[in-house]
Amino acid sequence: MKYLILIAILAGPGADDPTALLEQIIIIPGVSGHEERVREAIRERLPEWAAKVAVEDEHGNLIVEVGEGKPWVLFVAHMDETGLEVMKIADDGSLVVRHRGGFLPTLYEGEIVEVHAKEGVVPGVVPPRERGQGRFGYDSIRVVLGTRSAEETQGLGVAVGDTITVPKRFDPMLGGKKMGRGMDDRVGSAAILWAIRELDPEALSKKVTFVWSTEEEIGLEGAKGLAAVKKPDFVFAVDTYVSSDSPRESPRFGHVRLGEGAVVRAIDGSNIAPFNDVMRLLDLARDRKIPLEYGVTGGGNDGSAFVPGGAVDLPIAWPLRNSHTAVEIIHAGDLMALSRLVVAIAEEF
Amino acid sequence: MRTHTLTIAMMFAAWAAPGGSTPDVDLAGLSMISAPSGYEGSLRVLIRKSLPKGVTSRVDNLGSLILEGGEGSPHRLFVTSLDEPGLVVSRITPDGYLRLSPLGGIGPGGLDLRFFEGKRVVVRGKAGWIPGAVTATSIHLRGKRPERFSIDDVWVDIGASSRDEAEAAGITRLAPLTLTKQFRSLAGTQVTGVALSHRFGSQVLLELAHRWSDSPPAGKWTIAWAAQDLIRGRGVRVGRGVQRLAQQVQPDEVYYVGRVAPRRAPDSAPEPRDSYWYPESKLGAGPVVLSVEGEVPALAEGEGIQRIKGAGRDPTRAFRGAGQRHILSIPVLYPDTPAEIIDTRDLDALIELIFSLTKEDR
Numbered sequence: 001m002k003y004l005i006l007i008a009i010l011a012g013p014g015a016d017d018p019t020a021l022l023e024q025i026i027i028i029p030g031v032s033g034h035e036e037r038v039r040e041a042i043r044e045r046l047p048e049w050a051a052k053v054a055v056e057d058e059h060g061n062l063i064v065e066v067g068e069g070k071p072w073v074l075f076v077a078h079m080d081e082t083g084l085e086v087m088k089i090a091d092d093g094s095l096v097v098r099h100r101g102g103f104l105p106t107l108y109e110g111e112i113v114e115v116h117a118k119e120g121v122v123p124g125v126v127p128p129r130e131r132g133q134g135r136f137g138y139d140s141i142r143v144v145l146g147t148r149s150a151e152e153t154q155g156l157g158v159a160v161g162d163t164i165t166v167p168k169r170f171d172p173m174l175g176g177k178k179m180g181r182g183m184d185d186r187v188g189s190a191a192i193l194w195a196i197r198e199l200d201p202e203a204l205s206k207k208v209t210f211v212w213s214t215e216e217e218i219g220l221e222g223a224k225g226l227a228a229v230k231k232p233d234f235v236f237a238v239d240t241y242v243s244s245d246s247p248r249e250s251p252r253f254g255h256v257r258l259g260e261g262a263v264v265r266a267i268d269g270s271n272i273a274p275f276n277d278v279m280r281l282l283d284l285a286r287d288r289k290i291p292l293e294y295g296v297t298g299g300g301n302d303g304s305a306f307v308p309g310g311a312v313d314l315p316i317a318w319p320l321r322n323s324h325t326a327v328e329i330i331h332a333g334d335l336m337a338l339s340r341l342v343v344a345i346a347e348e349f
Numbered sequence: 350m351r352t353h354t355l356t357i358a359m360m361f362a363a364w365a366a367p368g369g370s371t372p373d374v375d376l377a378g379l380s381m382i383s384a385p386s387g388y389e390g391s392l393r394v395l396i397r398k399s400l401p402k403g404v405t406s407r408v409d410n411l412g413s414l415i416l417e418g419g420e421g422s423p424h425r426l427f428v429t430s431l432d433e434p435g436l437v438v439s440r441i442t443p444d445g446y447l448r449l450s451p452l453g454g455i456g457p458g459g460l461d462l463r464f465f466e467g468k469r470v471v472v473r474g475k476a477g478w479i480p481g482a483v484t485a486t487s488i489h490l491r492g493k494r495p496e497r498f499s500i501d502d503v504w505v506d507i508g509a510s511s512r513d514e515a516e517a518a519g520i521t522r523l524a525p526l527t528l529t530k531q532f533r534s535l536a537g538t539q540v541t542g543v544a545l546s547h548r549f550g551s552q553v554l555l556e557l558a559h560r561w562s563d564s565p566p567a568g569k570w571t572i573a574w575a576a577q578d579l580i581r582g583r584g585v586r587v588g589r590g591v592q593r594l595a596q597q598v599q600p601d602e603v604y605y606v607g608r609v610a611p612r613r614a615p616d617s618a619p620e621p622r623d624s625y626w627y628p629e630s631k632l633g634a635g636p637v638v639l640s641v642e643g644e645v646p647a648l649a650e651g652e653g654i655q656r657i658k659g660a661g662r663d664p665t666r667a668f669r670g671a672g673q674r675h676i677l678s679i680p681v682l683y684p685d686t687p688a689e690i691i692d693t694r695d696l697d698a699l700i701e702l703i704f705s706l707t708k709e710d711r
Contacts (some may be wrong), residue, residue, distance in 0.1 A: 093536075102488050107467045110686030112531050112541055123533040125541050125688040146535030146690070156536055167531070171469070171480040173508025174518050175445075179469070179482055242489040247446055247504045249490050259510065269489075298489035321506065323489055325467035327482030329506060 031083035031163035059225035067204035071233035077188030078216030084164035093147030101217030188238035195342035223302035237303030241317035261291025265315035270300030385435020386453030401562035412576035426600035429550030430578030445509030453579025469529035475519025550607035566707035595667035602673035610661035
């Protein structure tokens, strides 16, 4: 029993291991535009000094700012994840939904899902395509709950605006790998949360801003709002490096292997990081003995929203397999490397 | 919480039923066990442990579990399937990925492989089942996606980086794999989960074994959970386990308790799933009965029974000499998907129906 208590204490908000933090926050649903519970979980896990200065802006971003001086660096990881949102309760009790963020619609076909209603989770099922129906697209997705009328569905506490995800889980795998839905970007969120707990705010010689942003998956909305008022010199988007380290992907690009460290996302769909700054990061990591890779991949990042305001966007990441699926896979060692890199940048870059 | 409530409700129903004895496992418990064809051992052990005290059972050389009792005639056989759709590891790549081959119940008329892409699975190692993922292509990398997801597209990631690492975890060739099991209670009396259509029969017959342990019917009876029911040879329409059973028992009446197999639609292209249809039945409107040979006496004028004609295969075919052959089932919504839905009222009614078949004997 005493061991169970010890485990419970270690796994609580005080957990001092980025993977333990990740496990705590990844199981919380946070579909784009509905990040409240994730934000509160992160806020609860901030060190005391950071909690005192933490603010939530009008876009729902959670911001911790500390120190003075140049260069001003800003780290941003997004709290939201892809999923569904209830648009209407049909007369037959089923849910008409819209997708939030991009994913393969077939990943939901014939699957059990969870409606995150005000009073708790309500299980549902996404019916498979009808016989003879060729394509299963976003507009094919609806959700049944076992009810036969709108009134019955409302009686379960389900309402328009509720969000829907696949069941949230976090599974350990062989070789230090972990599997879950929403690694993108709870890993980034956990990385900067762990880093902020490691930092001595009094020892910082420059201004450092930590941001947990909203609505990245639906167009970088939270970051865009923040970029209108924050003009850092460097922005480090802490997000996924979509890796082709998987047999069904083309290794032409995105080929960084899991378990070999953090990654500088030098070029992606939204940004080209200055080559010399990429090299500076690699030098810093080498000095600190932090494994760091670099490469070219797809997708956009929150940091790109700050570029029009004059910032240099240097996205840092970890390699991820099966992006935007229920089986996103990471290596715990890469998360640790990423967390240490955030600390190093805050202290020395 | 809802599942727990359902469990209690079903247990209460069983206590209230004649016979008194009740199994200590319910549909939720049975459905969370992975039992692909040829690898039904864990489920068989669980069912065997849950049999009424004092009952003697045997296991045949294919892995079917068999209970026998009574003497004289008629000799009634109630049989269901033990197995469910699954895959088996046929190769481990040097970089630790699993390549697979289908066992039973996969593909046309069964669980389409597209439901595996990007999904959680479990693989049985020497120390138990471990989690894995069927790899998917990322939308960010815009890789080529196959027109139809086939067994050649199935790569399973268990986290291993090498064949040695996989084997050290007890994952070897011939390790079985299924979708990660789920069971959830929906609104009202519906429940959903993986392979429920392959598992409800096990619960029905377990319940029957308990009832008959205190109140046996007249005549001889056999209850069997057939292994490898989803495995059929070329030109053979009956599952291996039932076929083997037919070599061991010669009943007068045969009742197959389980899913109704879909039929191939004559007007469609030979493509998986789309070319199959399931006999229509309505969830919550009672058990489904398909009489192959003879007429179920107690049901001739019965209400609350959904009679259907014709199925994709006749699982009683191995017993063609028997005067009575029937398929007793329940409606299944979204069959052959990871989220099959059934109504527990239909399940309870099926149990009562079967019990009533022999009621007048006692």
